[in-house]
Amino acid sequence: MYLDGKKIASHYNAYTIFDAIVTDLENTVHTLTIRADNRFSKDSALHIPNDYMSYGGVSRPVVLEQIRGQYIRSIRVTPHYRENCWHADAEVEVQNISGQTADVEVQLTLAGQKLPSRHISLEAGASGTLCWSAVFEDAEEWSPENPALYEAAAYLKNGNELIDDLIDRFGFRRVEISGKDILLNGKKLRIRGLCRHEDHPQFGCALPYSAIAADLEIIRHLGANSVRTSHYPNDELFLDLCDEQGILVWEENHARGLSEADMKNPNFEAQAERVIEEMIPAHYNHPSIYIWGILNECASDSEYGRECYRKQFELIRKLDSSRPCSFASCKFKTDICFDLPDVVSYNIYPLWYHDTLVDEYLKDLYCWVQEETGGAGKPFLVTEIGAGGIYGYRNPAHSKWTEEYQAMALEQQLTGVLKHPDCTGVYIWQFCDIRVSEEWFGGRPRTMNNKGIVDEYRRRKLSYDVVRRIFLEDAETAVKHAQTALQ
Numbered sequence: 001m002y003l004d005g006k007k008i009a010s011h012y013n014a015y016t017i018f019d020a021i022v023t024d025l026e027n028t029v030h031t032l033t034i035r036a037d038n039r040f041s042k043d044s045a046l047h048i049p050n051d052y053m054s055y056g057g058v059s060r061p062v063v064l065e066q067i068r069g070q071y072i073r074s075i076r077v078t079p080h081y082r083e084n085c086w087h088a089d090a091e092v093e094v095q096n097i098s099g100q101t102a103d104v105e106v107q108l109t110l111a112g113q114k115l116p117s118r119h120i121s122l123e124a125g126a127s128g129t130l131c132w133s134a135v136f137e138d139a140e141e142w143s144p145e146n147p148a149l150y151e152a153a154a155y156l157k158n159g160n161e162l163i164d165d166l167i168d169r170f171g172f173r174r175v176e177i178s179g180k181d182i183l184l185n186g187k188k189l190r191i192r193g194l195c196r197h198e199d200h201p202q203f204g205c206a207l208p209y210s211a212i213a214a215d216l217e218i219i220r221h222l223g224a225n226s227v228r229t230s231h232y233p234n235d236e237l238f239l240d241l242c243d244e245q246g247i248l249v250w251e252e253n254h255a256r257g258l259s260e261a262d263m264k265n266p267n268f269e270a271q272a273e274r275v276i277e278e279m280i281p282a283h284y285n286h287p288s289i290y291i292w293g294i295l296n297e298c299a300s301d302s303e304y305g306r307e308c309y310r311k312q313f314e315l316i317r318k319l320d321s322s323r324p325c326s327f328a329s330c331k332f333k334t335d336i337c338f339d340l341p342d343v344v345s346y347n348i349y350p351l352w353y354h355d356t357l358v359d360e361y362l363k364d365l366y367c368w369v370q371e372e373t374g375g376a377g378k379p380f381l382v383t384e385i386g387a388g389g390i391y392g393y394r395n396p397a398h399s400k401w402t403e404e405y406q407a408m409a410l411e412q413q414l415t416g417v418l419k420h421p422d423c424t425g426v427y428i429w430q431f432c433d434i435r436v437s438e439e440w441f442g443g444r445p446r447t448m449n450n451k452g453i454v455d456e457y458r459r460r461k462l463s464y465d466v467v468r469r470i471f472l473e474d475a476e477t478a479v480k481h482a483q484t485a486l487q
């Protein structure tokens with residue numbers, strides 16, 4: 001990033017937020033230049049030729065702000081439930097970018113409650129954090145059924161002058177692990193989800209509000225209650241809409257299918273950990289995010305890989321102790337990391353990559369996890385399952401890649417997973433067909449990943465109605481079970 005031709009910032013990774021502060025600017029016209037480079041190189045450990053497209057261009061919003069001396073860098077709201085009542089802790093970080101000490105005041109309103117203002121003296125260039133705790137007796141819980149959102153509004157004053165404000169939203173909800181269950185607000189969670197890439201034939205990975213909203217409308221019509229942001233942090237717009245619509249989100253850092261050799265790239269650990277350090281503070285207040293994921297299908301079957309997983313889970317828990325964490329494994333019975341996450345998650349493809357019957361495959365795998373790994377007794381999620389189906393390729397012989405085969409496979413896969421007594425739920429791979437790197441052309445007809453329930457133009461395949469029927473039936477059954485449990 002350049003201002004008037006002078007470099008002011010550089011950032012690795014296309015999916016996470018970063019900022020640059022320039023002081024003492026003249027009051028005149030300036031030129032801001034952003035150069036996005038999507039070329040692969042040995043220095044890039046995360047953006048590599050892959051089963052999705054690393055698009056060029058600027059794919060996230062660019063925001064310019066004129067700030068005066070001091071500004072509010074972040075608001076972090078942590079709701080928690082105790083003594084039958086909602087409480088919330090708030091932390092407001094203020095930064096002093098001026099050349100002298102500043103005595104400032106912060107006023108904070110949380111969910112309509114005006115809290116006592118706080119003062120802080122900041123030396124030149126320093127930042128500091130102010131904290132509040134408050135009780136909210138009438139707070140409405142955030143849930144998929146009732147996604148109640150509240151505002152956190154901070155105002156920064158220097159003397160009597162209001163010099164900055166920052167307004168964010170949050171929700172009163174709690175996510176806990178209880179034995180084999182994930183609890184949302186004390187109730188057992190049941191995931192009926194879809195994995196979704198940010199990918200669109202008109203917009204690449206930079207989908208505008210209207211396209212994101214249209215995707216979520218389809219996702220809700222399918223009867224899904226969750227989206228997995230495979231395989232990187234998503235656009236704030238998407239998360240805001242999930243907060244508003246009660247769609248639960250598994251958000252994960254940027255990595256897909258990195259081998260041990262890939263993970264030994266000298267830049268890998270710093271680049272992967274940096275994504276976590278940027279993703280969690282930026283997205284912390286979103287109630288829709290119920291779990292953090294890392295390192296999709298990376299080398300969780302190797303000692304070196306395990307050390308990377310361990311360090312990243314440690315980093316997540318340092319940044320956010322209010323959510324569970326997990327990773328999606330494809331290592332069948334060779335994974336050595338299940339003692340590390342809160343939730344055991346697997347990507348499995350019976351009837352696609354191997355012609356094993358779903359029930360048999362899942363039962364065998366679940367038993368192995370219980371008997372042979374540190375994942376015994378933990379919640380168990382299927383984070384990917386699906387099959388390829390090329391839109392418009394129909395053939396009653398049900399050969400692979402036909403829409404009929406995909407519909408048949410998903411019928412058996414979803415039924416098998418959702419009837420397993422100890423499975424918390426399922427994410428279908430995947431929402432829509434997406435572009436893949438040229439290097440992946442071999443196994444990917446059209447140089448596309450064709451496992452979408454809709455194609456890249458969001459046109460429904462035969463599997464669409466199968467998924468909708470099964471998800472709606474499962475939701476109905478879950479409601480009946482919950483009602484029976486209350487009687």
Ligand code: ADA
Nearest residue numbers: 051256296297347384449451
């Ligand atoms: C893996 C991977 C996905 C996708 C999928 C597939 O599970 O996590 O990104 O590549 O396989 O289509 O085979």
